[in-house]
Amino acid sequence: MSGIVESAGTEPARQLPEGQGGVGLPEGNAAQYPTLRRALLDAALEVFTERGYTDAGLTEIAARSGIPVGSLFQHYGGKRGLYLALWEEFREEQERRTAATLAAERDRGVADPVALFMAGARAYLEGAWDNRRLGRLVAEDDSPAGFDALRRQWDRAWVRRNARLLEVDERQRAGRVRVSVLTTVIGGAARELGDCGDETEAREIVDEVCGILIHLTTPPSSSRTP
Template sequence: MSGIVESAGTEVARQLPDEREGMGLPETPTGQNRTVRSALLDAALEVFTERGYTDAGLTEIATRSGIPVGSLFQHYGGKRGLYLALWEEFREEQERRTAATLTAERNRGVDDPIALFVAGARAYLEGVWDNRRLGMLLVEDDAPAGFDALRRQWDRAWVRRNARLLEVDEKRRAGRVRVRVITTVIGGAARELGDCGDETEAREIVDEVCGILIHLSAPPS
């Protein structure tokens, strides 16, 4: 999962330039049929959620999408490509959401690093709730080979971005540990949101976690 970011868009491409090639992430050619891609991703999410990644079948995904298996391979290269495309879609949407929140807060005159960080964390967690089916799929252990390495790589970038937002000196071990703990709290809260029964419970969790983050984010006296 992605974290609190300073800017939306393609930051992953700038920070992890070899990610697509190394992990087999599908390219998005100009002019590609977005309707076909959307139908395939929607069907893949349904089947992955119901059966898990390992037991999901490409034939079932193609059938539910109404798209031939051949087109599935053409657009995504197989099951792994579908999963990674879902991950990228979720991550980029979360980045857009948190970046827009940070921009709005700064435009209101907010410049306190902790206030900005907590506002971004709230936006991120609200996004997890809004997209909880996809979010929960992506934190499960049942994933393509090599995905854990990709997720860890992104988690490290997430910690670095949070450190910049909180203006923490990453050269100091205490600062690094504090930001890593805070980032872990957000990740744990995201998993809890997936098990919420309704929006009221989800909002209670988000409020509680933001209170914890305010406390944890304060620099030591």
């Protein structure tokens, strides 16, 4: 999971493929949904983080949330639905953060594609630190069946959006590979941030990675000495 994301308004609304999200709420429960949802997702994150996805138990998640197991199934369809909802929450928060940063930079008159990309990269990495528990969870190999394919699908979409942000012609292999490398670097750094001991170390990593990205965003022809 990586990449800098343009505003969600630049593409059709994105959602989990049919059958991969949670189960809809019955009529009449909509007003209770935000509180119930938060309780279930917070409890799921705790149990997944402590025990891993495979060993996490729905009974324990329900007990910690204070919500019956039957309601958990009704709203999320089980453990897989909870996990995917957490991933969606992390991804959407990262998108909101980077989109807001890009909008603010453009309002200041910044138009250079590389400058915008770097601002978005820093925002994404800072978000990975702020949301490190969620980020660490979805970066682990212990995940629901089929999740890797879903994650790769979104990663490919993020690479395409990054290419547009950098104004790279995706028809040219060199440019496409460069954007893919940049996106991979950001994703790898985001995973490292999840294991940082404190904010000082996290900021050092963000600064270091941004320096690497600046170097990588320089076209080869621009760095050659005449």
